[in-house]
Amino acid sequence: MKQKNSRTLEYIIAILCVAAGIFLDQWTKALVVSHLKDQSPVVLIDQVLEFKYLENRGAAFGLFQNRQIIFLIFSLVITVIVIWFYYRLPRGKRFLPLRIVSVLLVAGAIGNCIDRIRTGYVVDFIYFKLIDFPIFNVADMYVTVAVFLLIILLIFYYKEEDLDQIFQSRKRRETAD
Numbered sequence: 001m002k003q004k005n006s007r008t009l010e011y012i013i014a015i016l017c018v019a020a021g022i023f024l025d026q027w028t029k030a031l032v033v034s035h036l037k038d039q040s041p042v043v044l045i046d047q048v049l050e051f052k053y054l055e056n057r058g059a060a061f062g063l064f065q066n067r068q069i070i071f072l073i074f075s076l077v078i079t080v081i082v083i084w085f086y087y088r089l090p091r092g093k094r095f096l097p098l099r100i101v102s103v104l105l106v107a108g109a110i111g112n113c114i115d116r117i118r119t120g121y122v123v124d125f126i127y128f129k130l131i132d133f134p135i136f137n138v139a140d141m142y143v144t145v146a147v148f149l150l151i152i153l154l155i156f157y158y159k160e161e162d163l164d165q166i167f168q169s170r171k172r173r174e175t176a177d
Contacts, residue, residue: 021107
């Protein structure tokens, strides 16, 4: 019973972290809409970093413009897969980085999905002018950081037996614990 309660608490914490991430993303976008829409960019570091309002109807780098249904389906599929993956993760500190990656991915996917459903576009506003990087938002940062961390973890941290442990039967894992 104690193990089930701690697992439930773990899920509650993950849900709260996802909610906090979504809130931060939506709050920053609301600030940008109220302060930057139809305004000049706010320069934070001259010729390097600025806040600049953009309505993005596509994906990264402006790909797939006005294909909202594709993004909604993709976001739903990714969210379901990540939730399933999170559920499969063994308990223990060794898998905490994958839990964090999962939370970031879900928060990012849902954050941008909310925009697409509500307005038909995603509000982007962070612009690295120095390298002329595409304008992005907080949800994009969650996804980018999560994917980068996942790659690093898979290359340098997790071994094949760790991955086998994730994908073995949950019932077998729990009886081994």
